[in-house]
Amino acid sequence: MNTLNTTVTGEVQMPEENAVPVQEGRPAETVIEEGKTVGRPFADDAKFKLRNVEVFYGQERAIKNISLDVARNEVIAFIGPSGCGKSTFLRCLNRMNDSIDICRVKGSLRLDDQDIYDPKRDVVELRARVGMVFQKPNPFPKSIYDNVAYGPRIHGLANRKADLDEIVENSLRKAGLWNEAKDRLDATATGMSGGQQQRLCIARAIAVSPEVVLMDEPCSALDPIATAKVEELIAELSESYTIVIVTHSMQQAARVSHRTAYFHLGHLVEVNETNKVFTSPEHELTESYITGRFG
Amino acid sequence: MPNQKDDVYGDHISHKFNDELMALKTQFLKMGGMVESQVGQAIEALIDGDTHMADEIRANDKKVDKMEMDIDEEATLILARRQPTARDLRLVVSVIKMVADLERVGDEAKKIAKLAIKLSEEGQAPRGYIEVRHIGNHVQNMLRDALDAFARLDSEQALRTKKEDRRVDEEYQAAARTLLTFMMEDTRNISRCMSVMWVLRALERVGDHACNIAENVIFMVEGEDVRHTPVEEAEKVVGR
Numbered sequence: 427m428n429t430l431n432t433t434v435t436g437e438v439q440m441p442e443e444n445a446v447p448v449q450e451g452r453p454a455e456t457v458i459e460e461g462k463t464v465g466r467p468f469a470d471d472a473k474f475k476l477r478n479v480e481v482f483y484g485q486e487r488a489i490k491n492i493s494l495d496v497a498r499n500e501v502i503a504f505i506g507p508s509g510c511g512k513s514t515f516l517r518c519l520n521r522m523n524d525s526i527d528i529c530r531v532k533g534s535l536r537l538d539d540q541d542i543y544d545p546k547r548d549v550v551e552l553r554a555r556v557g558m559v560f561q562k563p564n565p566f567p568k569s570i571y572d573n574v575a576y577g578p579r580i581h582g583l584a585n586r587k588a589d590l591d592e593i594v595e596n597s598l599r600k601a602g603l604w605n606e607a608k609d610r611l612d613a614t615a616t617g618m619s620g621g622q623q624q625r626l627c628i629a630r631a632i633a634v635s636p637e638v639v640l641m642d643e644p645c646s647a648l649d650p651i652a653t654a655k656v657e658e659l660i661a662e663l664s665e666s667y668t669i670v671i672v673t674h675s676m677q678q679a680a681r682v683s684h685r686t687a688y689f690h691l692g693h694l695v696e697v698n699e700t701n702k703v704f705t706s707p708e709h710e711l712t713e714s715y716i717t718g719r720f721g
Numbered sequence: 722m723p724n725q726k727d728d729v730y731g732d733h734i735s736h737k738f739n740d741e742l743m744a745l746k747t748q749f750l751k752m753g754g755m756v757e758s759q760v761g762q763a764i765e766a767l768i769d770g771d772t773h774m775a776d777e778i779r780a781n782d783k784k785v786d787k788m789e790m791d792i793d794e795e796a797t798l799i800l801a802r803r804q805p806t807a808r809d810l811r812l813v814v815s816v817i818k819m820v821a822d823l824e825r826v827g828d829e830a831k832k833i834a835k836l837a838i839k840l841s842e843e844g845q846a847p848r849g850y851i852e853v854r855h856i857g858n859h860v861q862n863m864l865r866d867a868l869d870a871f872a873r874l875d876s877e878q879a880l881r882t883k884k885e886d887r888r889v890d891e892e893y894q895a896a897a898r899t900l901l902t903f904m905m906e907d908t909r910n911i912s913r914c915m916s917v918m919w920v921l922r923a924l925e926r927v928g929d930h931a932c933n934i935a936e937n938v939i940f941m942v943e944g945e946d947v948r949h950t951p952v953e954e955a956e957k958v959v960g961r
Contacts, residue, residue, distance in 0.1 A: 680806075704806045705810060705944065706808075706811070706943075707807055712807075713807045716806040716807055717805065717807050717808060717809050718734055718735060718803075719732050720734065
């Protein structure tokens with residue numbers, strides 16, 4: 427590993443599509459080869475099997491030939507500089523990109539060995555299985571109770587009021603919000619603090635018993651205490667859910683995830699055990715990013 | 722100490738972070754240089770019977786201890802402020818560990834200085850000083866090489882230093898046997914020979930600490946922990 431005497435600074439130029447030299451005279455380990463990811467991108471017990479995924483916004487290729495497995499009950503963190511494609515890639519996993527007209531997704535994306543992009547696929551059912559939490563808390567302008575009960579109602583998960591009550595309570599408990607919310611279930615959700623709103627959104631996402639929770643920078647608008655609570659929650663949820671989290675906080679990725687995936691300009695550069703990524707990453711670009719040498 | 726590889730820690734977006742890591746590295750090398758000269762002087766003081774120099778060494782050890790504390794504080798602050806990762810993290814963690822080794826080397830030098838005073842006061846014909854000089858030179862070279870490997874981030878140099886440790890151990894065993902012969906020849910030699918034995922023991926420990934530093938340098942550069950592993954394993958890590 428004789429790459430330590432080199433540096434990476436500034437924007438990476440991309441003269442051609444395939445081999446991307448990062449800087450002149452740099453050793454081979456620093457070159458991104460399209461479709462090649464160093465480390466351990468594949469898993470034995472795959473929840474998601476993603477192969478040769480490409481995403482286009484009009485003519486522009488935002489995701490370049492990425493193959494990755496997400497293991498069952500794994501927490502995997504996507505990191506990388508802004509515009510590297512990590513959120514775009516995340517949104518492919520429950521077809522959130524469908525709402526963008528110019529967006530096209532190519533390649534094979536399978537959830538439990540079923541094609542996610544099968545035209546006959548019921549997207550509503552897919553999103554019930556693959557829930558999502560966004561960067562900004564986005565509670566409905568309804569009561570706390572109705573926010574959590576919304577999903578179970580439309581999916582017909584509860585026949586009786588008592589069942590619904592139970593789902594709401596369990597979801598709020600799992601999200602660590604029950605003690606704060608139990609006495610004000612009828613209060614409007616928008617009156618809660620940012621951290622509470624975000625945990626409410628998590629409660630809403632897990633109320634429909636999803637198998638996977640996608641999180642797109644769930645803590646970037648939260649204070650350290652609310653962040654710690656959400657992270658605590660992620661650790662608990664990982665016992666029964668698969669979690670994919672996009673984060674700009676390297677320390678957060680290091681704390682909560684089992685594996686970390688580093689994205690760079692639409693490429694998936696490295697996927698490895700989180701412990702390895704943050705102590706001795708294999709790829710020079712990963713190292714440069716996590717040590718704050720460019721971004 | 723400018724060198725070509727300093728840019729490894731000097732190319733962060735935050736210039737302040739660069740400065741902090743550089744300062745840590747420089748301080749460590751300064752302490753290394755000081756400890757190195759303490760060992761050299763302790764051997765001279767012993768062989769020349771120079772009690773004045775020996776007193777100076779004992780006084781200087783306080784400065785070494787102070788440097789250890791300063792470097793530890795600096796490293797702790799970097800951890801708190803920057804949450805370093807990858808090679809930066811390995812640098813900070815290694816420095817924290819290596820600084821303890823340097824401090825122990827300083828203690829060994831102090832021990833030798835004390836024995837130098839004791840031996841000089843007894844004032845008999847020297848026994849085992851050839852061995853002291855020989856092993857002394859050897860471990861001083863190891864220490865210098867280990868610090869050099871740190872300064873240049875040279876894992877191959879560090880590996881060579883790690884390999885030397887075995888030879889120092891052998892030399893120590895041989896010297897101990899020689900001293901044992903002196904003691905058996907004439908029981909009046911025992912007290913004196915035991916003192917020299919302690920000096921040799923201290924020098925052998927210096928070699929061990931130099932070896933620890935070398936192993937930490939390999940970890941810093943290669944990202945693999947080669948402590949408590951055979952030299953052959955370390956060779957594979959460095960040779961990758």
